[in-house]
Amino acid sequence: MEKHEDIDQLVEQYLEAIKSAGFRMTTQRRVIIETLLKNMGDHPNAQELLERAQKVDPSIGIATVYRTVELLNNMDLLNLTNLQEGFRRYEIADENLHIHFYCRCCGSVSHFSADREKEKTVREWAREAGFRLMPQVLEIQGVCENCQAELGDIPEEEYILRCAPGCGRFGRRVSQPPGRGRRRWFRNS
Amino acid sequence: MEKHEDIDQLVEQYLEAIKSAGFRMTTQRRVIIETLLKNMGDHPNAQELLERAQKVDPSIGIATVYRTVELLNNMDLLNLTNLQEGFRRYEIADENLHIHFYCRCCGSVSHFSADREKEKTVREWAREAGFRLMPQVLEIQGVCENCQAELGDIPEEEYILRCAPGCGRFGRRVSQPPGRGRRRWFRNS
DNA sequence: TTAGTTGCAAACTCTTTGCACGAGG
DNA sequence: CCTCGTGCAAAGAGTTTGCAACTAA
Numbered sequence: 001m002e003k004h005e006d007i008d009q010l011v012e013q014y015l016e017a018i019k020s021a022g023f024r025m026t027t028q029r030r031v032i033i034e035t036l037l038k039n040m041g042d043h044p045n046a047q048e049l050l051e052r053a054q055k056v057d058p059s060i061g062i063a064t065v066y067r068t069v070e071l072l073n074n075m076d077l078l079n080l081t082n083l084q085e086g087f088r089r090y091e092i093a094d095e096n097l098h099i100h101f102y103c104r105c106c107g108s109v110s111h112f113s114a115d116r117e118k119e120k121t122v123r124e125w126a127r128e129a130g131f132r133l134m135p136q137v138l139e140i141q142g143v144c145e146n147c148q149a150e151l152g153d154i155p156e157e158e159y160i161l162r163c164a165p166g167c168g169r170f171g172r173r174v175s176q177p178p179g180r181g182r183r184r185w186f187r188n189s
Numbered sequence: 190m191e192k193h194e195d196i197d198q199l200v201e202q203y204l205e206a207i208k209s210a211g212f213r214m215t216t217q218r219r220v221i222i223e224t225l226l227k228n229m230g231d232h233p234n235a236q237e238l239l240e241r242a243q244k245v246d247p248s249i250g251i252a253t254v255y256r257t258v259e260l261l262n263n264m265d266l267l268n269l270t271n272l273q274e275g276f277r278r279y280e281i282a283d284e285n286l287h288i289h290f291y292c293r294c295c296g297s298v299s300h301f302s303a304d305r306e307k308e309k310t311v312r313e314w315a316r317e318a319g320f321r322l323m324p325q326v327l328e329i330q331g332v333c334e335n336c337q338a339e340l341g342d343i344p345e346e347e348y349i350l351r352c353a354p355g356c357g358r359f360g361r362r363v364s365q366p367p368g369r370g371r372r373r374w375f376r377n378s
Numbered sequence: 379t380t381a382g383t384t385g386c387a388a389a390c391t392c393t394t395t396g397c398a399c400g401a402g403g
Numbered sequence: 404c405c406t407c408g409t410g411c412a413a414a415g416a417g418t419t420t421g422c423a424a425c426t427a428a
Contacts (some may be wrong), residue, residue, distance in 0.1 A: 017268060024402055024407060046392075061410045066393060082271040086418075087392055101320045110318055122329065129299055130334030131290045138327060140311065145319030213382060213427055235417075250385045255418060275393080276417055 007037045014092075015076060021075060031057045032068045036078075036092045043081055043089035043109065079137045083109070091137070097122060098137045105147035109135075190340070196226045203266060203281075210264060220246045221257045225281045232270055232278035232298065268326045272298070280326070286311060287326045292333035299333070300326075 014033045015025045035044075035053045044052065050065045069090055072078035081089040083102055091098075100111040126133045166167045200345045203222045204214045224233075224242045233241065239254045261267035270278040272291055280287075289300040314346055317324045 026402075026408065028409070062392095063394080063411080064409060067408080070394095080273055082273065084269055084271065084277070088273070099314065101315065101318045101319075104323055110320075118314060118413075125288065125307060126290065126329060126331050129290045130329040130337075131292075131299075131329070132337055133329070133331040134293055136330045138329065140315060140320070140322070140327065141325045142315050142322040144322040148319075148321055211382095215383065215427075217384070248385075250416095252386075253384060256383080259419095337413080 001078060002004055007034065010037055012060075015071075017075065017077065018071070023071065027057060028053075028060050028064050029068050029071075032065060033072075033092075036072075036090065040092055041111070043091050045087045045088075045089050049090065074132065081137050081139065083139065097133070100137055100139050101144070101148055102139055102141045103144035104141055105143050105150075108146075110144070196223065199226055203261075206264065206266065207260070212260065216246060217242075217249050217253050218257050218260075220249060221254060222261075222281075225261075225279065229281055230300070231301075232280050234274075234276045234278050236276075238279060265324055270323065270326050270328065270330065282324045286322070286324065289326055289328050290333070291328055291330045292336055293330055295333060295336050297333055297335075 011030060011034045014037075015030060018029065019025050025173050031053050032049065034056070035049055039052065042048075046062065046065050046069065049069070050060065050062050053060050069078060072092075073080060077093055079091045079093045079098060081091065081100070083089065098111060099118060100109050102109050122138070129187075131149065200219060200223045203226075204219060207218065208214050220242050221238065223245070224238055228238075228241065231237075235251065235254050235258065238258070239249065239251050242249050242254065261281075262269060266282055268280045268282045268287060270280065270289065272278065288297050288307060291298050308350060311327070312322050323371060
C-alpha cells in the first residue's frame with residue numbers, strides 16, 4: 001500500500017488517461033480508481049469494490065463499478081483475474097506481466113510481479129508462437145507450502161486434488177467422495 | 190483427433206478411474222467423456238458439450254454435463270479454461286501442463302502442450318514460491334501473428350488493446366470510444 | 379436392495395442493459 | 404447546452420440445486 005499523496009497523484013494520472021482518451025472525469029470514476037489503487041494486492045471483485053467505494057461515495061451503484069472496470073480494461077489499465085470462483089477479480093495494471101500462484105487447497109494467492117527474467121522467458125514462448133504479449137496476469141495453480149506440509153508425504157500419483165473450502169464455489173458441491181470416512185479426492189493412479 | 194478404438198479404450202480408462210474412486214459408471218458419464226475426448230483441442234463449453242453429447246444420447250441434460258465436468262475436475266482429469274467470455278471451457282487433462290495463446294484481437298486460441306523444457310521452467314518458478322504445480326492450463330494473452338500483420342506498424346505505446354468481436358462478451362459493450370470516426374481503444378502513453 | 383445418479387425446472391449469482399435523470403466540458 | 408455518464412431495476416446468461424424417478428452394483 002502506498003502513501004496517500006502517491007495514490008492521489010496516481011488517481012489523477014489514470015483520470016488524465018481517461019480524459020485524453022475522450023472520456024469524462026467523474027466523481028465515481030475517481031472513487032473507483034482510488035479504491036482499486038488502495039486495494040492493490042487484494043484482488044477485490046465487483047461486490048467488494050462496490051462496498052469499499054461506497055464508503056467514500058455511498059451513491060455509487062454496482063452498474064457503475066462494472067462499467068468503470070470495463071472502461072479501464074478496455075484501456076488496458078486493469079488486469080482481470082479468474083480463479084474459477086464464479087466471478088472476476090480486478091487489479092490495476094501497473095506492470096506488463098504478473099504471475100500469481102493460486103493454492104487449490106486453501107485458496108490463497110501469492111503474487112509477485114514477474115521479474116525481468118520471467119517476463120523475458122514468457123515473451124520468448126509467445127514469440128515462438130508468433131504472439132505479441134499484452135499486459136496480463138498469469139495464474140499458476142498448485143498447492144502452497146503450508147498445505148503441502150499439512151498433507152504430509154503423499155505419493156505423487158495420489159496427490160490430493162480436492163478443492164478445499166476457500167477455493168471458490170466450483171468443485172465443492174456435486175458428488176461427495178463416496179464412503180463414510182473419506183473426505184478427500186485422490187487422483188487415479 | 191485419435192482413432193475410434195483408441196478413444197473407446199481411453200473412455201474405459203477414465204470410467205475405470207471413476208469407478209475405482211467409488212463412483213458409478215453410467216451411460217451419461219461414458220457419453221460425456223467420449224465427447225470430451227473426441228473434442229480435444231476444441232475447448233467446448235458446457236452448452237457445446239451438451240449438444241454434442243446429445244447426438245449420442247439425446248436424453249442427457251445440462252445438469253449432468255455440469256455435474257460430470259465437476260466430477261472430472263475434482264479428480265483432476267479435466268482442465269478448465271476461462272477466457273473472460275462469461276463461461277468456462279473444458280478439456281480432458283492428458284498432460285501435466287498446457288500453454289495456450291489467446292489472441293485478444295480475434296479470439297483465436299493456439300494451444301500446444303508444454304514441452305518438457307517449458308514445464309520445467311514453470312515448475313522451477315513454482316518451486317521458488319514453495320508451490321507444487323497441479324495439472325492445468327496456462328492462458329497467455331496477446332495478439333496473434335495475423336492480427337499483428339493486420340494492425341501494421343503501430344508504436345508500442347499505442348498498441349491496440351481493444352477486444353474485437355470474437356473475444357467473448359467482456360469488453361465490448363459499455364462506452365464506445367468517443368468521437369465519430371474512431372473505432373479502437375488505444376493505450377494511454 | 380439401496381445408495382449414487384439423473385432430468386427437470388426453479389433458484390441463484392454475477393453481469394449487462396434500457397431508460398430517465400444528472401452532470402461534465 | 405449537449406453529450407456522456409449514472410443509478411435503478413429488470414433482464415440475461417451461465418451455473419447450481421431440490422426432488423422424485425431411476426439404476427448400477
